[in-house]
Amino acid sequence: MNQRIHLSAGASDNLAKIPYIREVETTLITAHTLKDNIKPPMKQLPIFDESSENLKRYYSISEVAAMFEVSKSTIRFWENEFDMLKPHKNSKGDRMFTPGNIQQLRTIFHLVKERGFTLDGAKKELKAQKERMNAKKVYLDKLLEIKKFLVHLKEDI
Numbered sequence: 001m002n003q004r005i006h007l008s009a010g011a012s013d014n015l016a017k018i019p020y021i022r023e024v025e026t027t028l029i030t031a032h033t034l035k036d037n038i039k040p041p042m043k044q045l046p047i048f049d050e051s052s053e054n055l056k057r058y059y060s061i062s063e064v065a066a067m068f069e070v071s072k073s074t075i076r077f078w079e080n081e082f083d084m085l086k087p088h089k090n091s092k093g094d095r096m097f098t099p100g101n102i103q104q105l106r107t108i109f110h111l112v113k114e115r116g117f118t119l120d121g122a123k124k125e126l127k128a129q130k131e132r133m134n135a136k137k138v139y140l141d142k143l144l145e146i147k148k149f150l151v152h153l154k155e156d157i
Helices: 011-015 019-035 061-068 072-081 099-114 119-156
Strands: 095-097
Touching: 061 072, 061 095, 061 099, 072 095, 072 099, 095 099, 099 119
Parallel strands: none
Antiparallel strands: none
């Protein structure tokens, strides 16, 4: 079904005004970008579309693999490698991923596939992120205590 269409110089300007043609041009540009090894941004996952009211509680491994455009074996491998990733399993042993699990996979995907971390490097980065979050929490708790003290001091004056 691949057809080549040759247009005269002025015809392409008129056709660009038609929405379908603009969509085809966008598709061609995207295909050209992929050919040049420039990765397009990761597609928006349906579970993170906040306007959607039909959010599912659990997603199968096939659905998750399709969301991230990786194989099911990659998802299973990441589950074994990263302790934080623990999907639920039904009585048959099928993995059922929650939106929280998918958020964890999104983080792993970003580190490994988009930023190019090794698995060990991604594990270290996740550990460092967790430590930074804990340190921020401690600082925020201290700041809240100081704020309470200052508010109390202001009320006494």
